[in-house]
Amino acid sequence: MKIFKCNSCDYVSVSSKYTCPQCRTGKLEAQEVSPIGTVFSFTDIHIAPAEFADIAPYTIALIQLDEANVKVTARMDDPVQIGDKADLDKMENGAYLYTKL
Numbered sequence: 001m002k003i004f005k006c007n008s009c010d011y012v013s014v015s016s017k018y019t020c021p022q023c024r025t026g027k028l029e030a031q032e033v034s035p036i037g038t039v040f041s042f043t044d045i046h047i048a049p050a051e052f053a054d055i056a057p058y059t060i061a062l063i064q065l066d067e068a069n070v071k072v073t074a075r076m077d078d079p080v081q082i083g084d085k086a087d088l089d090k091m092e093n094g095a096y097l098y099t100k101l
């Protein structure tokens with residue numbers, strides 16, 4: 001998956017920005033890293049917004065990537081625990097869908 005790393009400080013993001021929001025001088029450069037990571041925290045969503053109502057309940061997890069100092073917000077269909085390994089399944093409407101490894 002693509003991440004964006006600042007060329008003058010340690011800021012990393014999964015979304016592209018024009019300049020670095022941390023040091024405000026660096027430029028973010030795209031980098032390809034493995035999407036595999038570890039579940040850092042998660043929330044079970046039982047009452048979903050209208051567009052996701054048909055797939056509720058589901059889990060929103062914060063995934064700490066193995067290869068970069070960045071966390072990805074991802075939707076997961078399986079129950080997860082903190083510390084579980086997870087991998088990117090697919091992108092859907094701009095959202096990351098992860099599955100437990």
Ligand SMILES: [Zn+2]
Nearest residue numbers: 006009020023
């Ligand atoms: Zn920076």
